[in-house]
Ligand code: AMP
């Protein structure tokens with residue numbers, strides 16, 4: 001089969017890596033790709049992620065069997081609808097179902113309709129009313145811009161003043177543009193976060209290995225929020241009993257509700273959870289895709305042929321598949337450029353990739369690299385995701401940091417405590 005992956009980060013390198021192991025794969029393409037991806041997929045020049053017309057022409061020319069969008073942007077902009085009209089298959093939700101990530105107010109309304117446990121909320125389209133609500137409710141309180149904000153649209157506020165300021169920035173100063181036309185204001189939940197991702201054809205779903213991300217830049221969850229500085233899988237906070245409850249109380253109702261609305265969900269669905277009191281699962285957010293860097297620890301632990309899994313799902317035969325989860329653990333440490341998540345440096349030569357990759361159980365995924373004359377250079381905020389597979393989380397942590405120590409580029413920064421959150425559950 002011939003497959004086109006859309007995206008150019010660590011998640012897409014991981015998807016390409018898994019697909020390239022399939023005996024059913026004849027040809028793999030990726031737009032826009034990156035240095036690491038260029039070693040396993042062909043990257044056509046001059047096509048951007050959201051140029052649907054050029055992507056469609058490319059798919060026709062190369063007779064692509066299906067397209068896998070990695071990030072949310074093309075999905076929320078309706079790539080599935082656009083390509084399907086031209087008889088090109090897309091593994092991802094349609095434009096309306098993608099609003100589960102693209103609009104926080106839409107997502108909250110679906111959660112409410114489905115009766116899913118989530119933080120109590122109100123939606124506002126006028127800043128004066130939003131501020132009055134904050135005055136009445138007090139802090140702590142969470143303010144969320146409605147639309148896509150590249151992961152920056154959520155303000156967890158400890159004081160009323162912070163919350164009022166967040167509303168002003170979002171709704172009056174419009175720091176996120178149109179994405180701030182509405183805000184969701186909700187109660188703050190306290191607990192431990194975990195990532196729960198499923199594959200679904202709209203009716204049947206299969207749960208992928210669970211995981212946990214590290215969103216803050218610095219050790220001990222300090223510093224600014226990032227796209228994710230590392231991940232581990234499995235997340236021991238999710239016990240087998242809890243997994244069953246999440247499937248019953250969150251996944252089944254959301255899929256049923258979306259189907260009832262006329263937009264059955266197809267693709268990867270990401271549930272960002274807060275586990276309250278180590279016991280009760282609440283949904284914080286849905287994403288219409290795999291997580292990044294969660295994919296870098298989830299997919300290497302899946303024994304199935306990813307191409308077959310996706311193809312069977314597209315054919316409505318997911319019920320015939322079972323997810324094979326490896327018994328060990330995976331840990332991914334993200335190496336980022338100096339300055340990230342703000343303005344960051346680029347063009348630094350990366351050394352030591354070969355030596356690190358030679359360690360058994362190490363896979364170095366590229367997130368922001370380019371390849372020039374056989375050498376790799378940094379080109380993004382997050383540069384690499386160094387994934388280690390081993391028998392358990394402590395061994396995988398040790399191995400991941402051994403590999404990280406072999407890799408260098410000027411200004412490289414990474415967290416030293418990835419995976420340690422799991423320890424309290426492992427005793
Ligand atoms: P979201 O994009 O909705 O997942 O929000 C991003 C991050 O903000 C989450 O991963 C949480 O760390 C935090 N967050 C969002 N909603 C809440 C909430 N209701 N209570 C506490 N933290 C939250």
Ligand code: GLY
Pocket residue numbers: 213227228287290291292293294
């Ligand atoms: N790592 C968080 C996300 O992919 O949304």
